[in-house]
Amino acid sequence: MQTTILKRVVFVEKGRSTVYGTGGGVGGGGPQKVWEPQIYTVFREKGILFGYRHPRSSATDCIVSLFQMTNETVNIWTHFLPAWYFLWKLLALVYALDVWRDSYTWPFLAYMVTCCIYPLTSSIAHTFSTMSSRARHICYFFDYGALALYSLGSAMAYSAYVFPEEWIGSTFHHYYVSTAVLNTVVGTSLSCYSRFNEMEQPKFSKTIRTFAFAHPYVFDSIPLFYRLYLCAARSCTESVIPIHLKHTVFACLTCFLFATHLPERLAPGVFDYIGHSHQLFHICGIIGTHFQMEALLVDMANRREWLLAPSFSQTFGSLAAAIIVNLIIIAAFSTTLYSMPKFCRKGSKHKD
Known part of the structure; x- marks a missing residue:
């Protein structure tokens, strides 16, 4: 056949x-x-x-x-084009708001920076991942680091605009962003580590990587989930809730597609070019990010009167620290990669 x-x-x-x-x-x-x-x-x-x-x-x-039409072409374009869309939204925000003096907008600005970084890094990783087996691993090290930064950007925006009123100023709120920074470090480390035993223990590797991506999302979403629960219990009519729900649905779809490799597992060879899980994973992730961005804009506008403006260190300071630590982690794993014979060019040839 x-x-x-x-x-x-x-x-x-x-x-x-x-x-x-x-x-x-x-x-x-x-x-x-x-x-x-x-x-x-x-x-x-x-x-x-x-x-x-x-x-x-x-x-x-x-x-x-x-x-050219390869099995990576749609993967690349489904993240490359959205990266420019989010950059356009970021520039529109900078133009429309007084972001240089209004610290209330800084968490959203930091969040939008991560929304630009993660799809652009992903598209670059998919583009150059076939230069060698080592290049493939290093490309995806950066991809994982960018996703971890996006989770931190989401946490900073949630901390500033989404937290339930009952939790604002609580101990959990106080340590929320700091914990998100730690989650970024753990997530990047685990996902990079998962590539080292990918051929010998593929299921274990996949489990670690899925956990590395899922646990920051679950932690970041705790205040949102509680707010959705309160809204359902009290039959609230906040206009932003349906948008948050749309984001949540697409986030769950994204995780499901990443973990299951559907539909190509059911019909190998049929979805090689169009419609395989990684393409759908990209599309659902981008749509989910779009709804998340729209929900944050609504919350930022509606809750401005009584929410406190964060400091520079809480936003761009945390983001800069996470970027530096992530780069150190990626450098460490990349150096280790070059010291392991099984990842040399000859070692990448492996019969099933």
């Missing part, structure tokens, strides 16, 4: 085997690079059979692949 999907012609170029799709390849135009997925296990994805780029692509090859 596989031969009916894609005719394959093998070329030997500079001592390496390259497989090009011809004829029935998706996307038409020029030749499309694919490769036998069972050779380089580190590059394989569950349920994805075709559309792989060459695992030793040059930087130019990676950039050119943005305009």
